[in-house]
Amino acid sequence: MFTWTMYQNYFPHELRGHIRKYTDKLVNYFYPYIDITFYELETEGWFERSKAYVTIERYLSKNSSTQANRLKANAAKNGQSVVLTMDDHEEITDEYKGVKVKWISSQKPANRQTISLYREDEKRYFKLQFHKKNRDLITNSYVKYVLDEGKAISVKERQRKLYTNNKGGGRMWSGVVFEHPSTFDTLAMDPKKKQEIMDDLETFSKSKDYYAKIGKAWKRGFLLYGPPGTGKSSMIAAMANLLKYDIYDLELTSVKDNTELRKLLIDTTGKSMIVIEDIDCSLELTGQREKKKKEDKDKNEEDAVKEKIKKGGEVTLSGLLNFIDGLWSAIGGERLVIFTTNYMEKLDPALIRRGRMDKHIVLSYCCFESFKVLAHNYLDVVEPHVHFPEIRRLLEETNTTPADIAENLMPKSSKENADTCLERLIKALEIAKEEAKLKAEEEEKAKAAEKDNGATEEVKNADGVNKKDNGVKENGDVISKG
Numbered sequence: 001m002f003t004w005t006m007y008q009n010y011f012p013h014e015l016r017g018h019i020r021k022y023t024d025k026l027v028n029y030f031y032p033y034i035d036i037t038f039y040e041l042e043t044e045g046w047f048e049r050s051k052a053y054v055t056i057e058r059y060l061s062k063n064s065s066t067q068a069n070r071l072k073a074n075a076a077k078n079g080q081s082v083v084l085t086m087d088d089h090e091e092i093t094d095e096y097k098g099v100k101v102k103w104i105s106s107q108k109p110a111n112r113q114t115i116s117l118y119r120e121d122e123k124r125y126f127k128l129q130f131h132k133k134n135r136d137l138i139t140n141s142y143v144k145y146v147l148d149e150g151k152a153i154s155v156k157e158r159q160r161k162l163y164t165n166n167k168g169g170g171r172m173w174s175g176v177v178f179e180h181p182s183t184f185d186t187l188a189m190d191p192k193k194k195q196e197i198m199d200d201l202e203t204f205s206k207s208k209d210y211y212a213k214i215g216k217a218w219k220r221g222f223l224l225y226g227p228p229g230t231g232k233s234s235m236i237a238a239m240a241n242l243l244k245y246d247i248y249d250l251e252l253t254s255v256k257d258n259t260e261l262r263k264l265l266i267d268t269t270g271k272s273m274i275v276i277e278d279i280d281c282s283l284e285l286t287g288q289r290e291k292k293k294k295e296d297k298d299k300n301e302e303d304a305v306k307e308k309i310k311k312g313g314e315v316t317l318s319g320l321l322n323f324i325d326g327l328w329s330a331i332g333g334e335r336l337v338i339f340t341t342n343y344m345e346k347l348d349p350a351l352i353r354r355g356r357m358d359k360h361i362v363l364s365y366c367c368f369e370s371f372k373v374l375a376h377n378y379l380d381v382v383e384p385h386v387h388f389p390e391i392r393r394l395l396e397e398t399n400t401t402p403a404d405i406a407e408n409l410m411p412k413s414s415k416e417n418a419d420t421c422l423e424r425l426i427k428a429l430e431i432a433k434e435e436a437k438l439k440a441e442e443e444e445k446a447k448a449a450e451k452d453n454g455a456t457e458e459v460k461n462a463d464g465v466n467k468k469d470n471g472v473k474e475n476g477d478v479i480s481k482g
């Protein structure tokens, strides 16, 4: 201690580097281990925690909670959960392909002689210690494994966000915490179809290498279509909850032009879903509009272009196609692009062809299988049940959305029980059946009336033809024969 104090106080600072160099060499000669240090704070920047340190901390949290005696608790998910890590000067072991390594948590002693704006005493680090003979395995593969695993844990446990795009300047996306409770368990649809979608999503999320091998950007397009209230939004939330992805809900009508659309795309992160709901409502992007444009030939096209430039452009079909699968779309990786529509036939075929929208999912009216899921979720009722056969028959005879069924199944007061809810549903289905019957009859009548009108019209026309001898009708139009 005396010698060390003398050394610290009186040994010239300039020579210490040389002494350190030789002592390190001497120690290394006898010391059989290799140490890799990961500091907590970035050397550059202002109190930034190093990403590697944070990722390792996540990776070690599992072993820390079982091996270390003293633990630190850090808040995660905005204080909703805690991450336990080993405290300073604790050690834990880990094993990789049969090789044992040691992780030590420590901190550099404070340098009391320097006055620094940085908190010197906060120089924490993790030291990875392993035997020299395992150098290749640990440096080439274990470190990467730890970082990958740590990242995967962080992604799994992170608080997910729901973003929407802002109109005009400033930040492109603003987000809130995504907390939608819909899952594939709560979703009412044919179990086989449901399983198929879940398998598809899970295979996609594990296919990074496969997509790289086939030379495709790691993304997949889904088109969800069906009448309102059949669960398109619920399905999107269930998908996000299954894969633990963020959602970017893109409001196309707020996007100024194709350039802004591209900027929005660049601003999204991986492990996310970009959702455009009711794409048919962006009429500009549908085949209908394209057709209408062609028909409107008599409009002065030059004026239209000038007007567009004055307005600052707009999102076009080709802009959206580029957004989905252009060069920029590969940025970030691991992304789902999801369109929803109530009217599939309104969409331009180019937009929904396979490769762009890889999977088309129809969400339709409630069938008996879907009803069983809802009955179980809402009322804890399972088959066999006295009311089920009647409900099955009525569901086959009517087109009712899962949203309508769900509304009837939900108890409205504490006095209501499963039976009263099911009875209410039966009544509602009977009314719906009756209404549908009346509507069909009215439509039939209207059709018949139209037919009669058509026939009268034909008679009138025939009358006109009879007066045709001079080839001129009463109104003066020349009509052709036949």
Ligand SMILES: Nc1ncnc2c1ncn2[C@@H]1O[C@H](COP(=O)(O)OP(=O)(O)OP(=O)(O)O)[C@@H](O)[C@H]1O
Pocket (backbone or CB within 6 Å): 186, 187, 188, 189, 226, 227, 228, 229, 230, 231, 232, 233, 234, 235, 342, 401, 402, 403, 404, 406
């Ligand atoms: N398939 C379903 N499974 C479970 N619940 C459903 C389903 N479909 C609808 N619902 C219920 O109905 C409500 C409305 O459904 P949702 O918003 O998902 O329908 P949507 O098809 O997106 O409708 P829209 O086209 O009008 O946006 C949901 O909150 C949910 O409670």
